[in-house]
Amino acid sequence: MKNVIIVGAGRLGKGFMGETFYNAGWNITFLDQDPQVIDELNRNHSYNVTVHTTDRVFTNEVKNYQALLINEHAKVLDYFLQADLLMLPLYPQDFLSAARDLAFYFDQQFEVDPSAKKTLICLTNKNHIIPKITAAFRASLKDEQVKKWFDQNVVIRDSIVRRSTDATSNYSTDLVTTAVASLIIQGPVFSDFSDVKWLDVRDNVEMLKDIKVFTINGPHATTAYYGYLLGYDDIAKAETDPKVAQLIKEVHDETIEAVLYEYPVTRDQIRELEYLPAAKDEMSDSIYRVGFDPIRKVGKNDRLMGVISLCEKYKLKYDGHVKAVACAFAYDEPKDVKAQQIQQDLKNLGVVSTIAKYIERPAEDPVVQQIAEYYHDLSKVN
Numbered sequence: 001m002k003n004v005i006i007v008g009a010g011r012l013g014k015g016f017m018g019e020t021f022y023n024a025g026w027n028i029t030f031l032d033q034d035p036q037v038i039d040e041l042n043r044n045h046s047y048n049v050t051v052h053t054t055d056r057v058f059t060n061e062v063k064n065y066q067a068l069l070i071n072e073h074a075k076v077l078d079y080f081l082q083a084d085l086l087m088l089p090l091y092p093q094d095f096l097s098a099a100r101d102l103a104f105y106f107d108q109q110f111e112v113d114p115s116a117k118k119t120l121i122c123l124t125n126k127n128h129i130i131p132k133i134t135a136a137f138r139a140s141l142k143d144e145q146v147k148k149w150f151d152q153n154v155v156i157r158d159s160i161v162r163r164s165t166d167a168t169s170n171y172s173t174d175l176v177t178t179a180v181a182s183l184i185i186q187g188p189v190f191s192d193f194s195d196v197k198w199l200d201v202r203d204n205v206e207m208l209k210d211i212k213v214f215t216i217n218g219p220h221a222t223t224a225y226y227g228y229l230l231g232y233d234d235i236a237k238a239e240t241d242p243k244v245a246q247l248i249k250e251v252h253d254e255t256i257e258a259v260l261y262e263y264p265v266t267r268d269q270i271r272e273l274e275y276l277p278a279a280k281d282e283m284s285d286s287i288y289r290v291g292f293d294p295i296r297k298v299g300k301n302d303r304l305m306g307v308i309s310l311c312e313k314y315k316l317k318y319d320g321h322v323k324a325v326a327c328a329f330a331y332d333e334p335k336d337v338k339a340q341q342i343q344q345d346l347k348n349l350g351v352v353s354t355i356a357k358y359i360e361r362p363a364e365d366p367v368v369q370q371i372a373e374y375y376h377d378l379s380k381v382n
Ligand SMILES: NC(=O)c1ccc[n+]([C@@H]2O[C@H](COP(=O)([O-])OP(=O)(O)OC[C@H]3O[C@@H](n4cnc5c(N)ncnc54)[C@H](O)[C@@H]3O)[C@@H](O)[C@H]2O)c1
Pocket: 007, 008, 009, 010, 011, 012, 013, 031, 032, 033, 034, 037, 070, 089, 090, 091, 092, 094, 095, 097, 098, 099, 101, 123, 124, 125, 161, 162, 163, 164, 165, 166, 169, 170, 171
């Protein structure tokens, strides 16, 4: 039996990775840093995923896995030594701690069986972070000998996630997911997972990921922030609001134009990154999850500001994006710590300085001024 370690047993870890490897008959070990995530997985030794495909909706019970705390060295080690594949569905800021937590096992792997090769696949919506993640893993290793072994025997690869997976929280053992498109994985890899459905190794993943994050996640974030301001809590419902739909279209159209200027691709070539096939009975996906962490989402190269920069470069229109970013600054969801941090800054520093701080541009920058203008009068958004 083949072995996979899933580091991060939250929504995507359980609802996408766990469900996918379970269907392929792999032995799964979940690792998480949060004891409650592990306790919930071990409570009944199974969990449920409601899967929306293009033609049907069904519930899959996932079982026969191990769920362990990442720092339970004695219990985790054997599973780690046997696995040549690690999937890491983590938020970008959590890779540093994962690198530190996993260093013990890599040091041991070198001692026990240095002939082993390992593939680590990162699942985030943040592009161009693999060199940093690789450096963090390397830096955490015991000594130069292990680092040399790591350089030759371990690859850390990026991926493009085209599957939404939600639950009431990362603890939940009741998940919902949309299985309509594969996970695109940067090659080459050491591990053979050709028997696992929905995993697809490709070239050129850095460029494809930029295009996917801009074309899918930009409009998605727009839906969350504008939808929230109009009183919605669910993406599927917000999308049907004509005002939200109009802004989504504006953001999408601007994105496509910018992408076609910036990258050597045709409209036909990006179709699979631009839209996901429709699922039967669109799953309910919370605005809370999709809007989560507006600080990251208004960051300078992320899904919204990244497109504004391209539009400036090619002298294209970007008004829809300015409106979407203004909505992100007005997003004051009480449960979202990062949204609350922005709200505090808006009070303490003022609107222009706060926008300038988070989009990382000077206060006099025209984009800062335009976002501030919409922020002050959100009724002008549509
Ligand atoms: N859920 C989705 O639909 C979806 C879709 C595309 C991309 N993503 C990306 O996948 C990543 C994970 O998202 P999610 O929705 O599963 O989040 P989540 O919060 O549901 O799960 C993340 C899990 O990682 C755990 N974790 C954090 N640091 C850890 C560490 N050092 N070691 C072990 N476990 C650690 C947390 O305890 C949590 O259980 C994010 O980067 C997100 O942007 C998610």
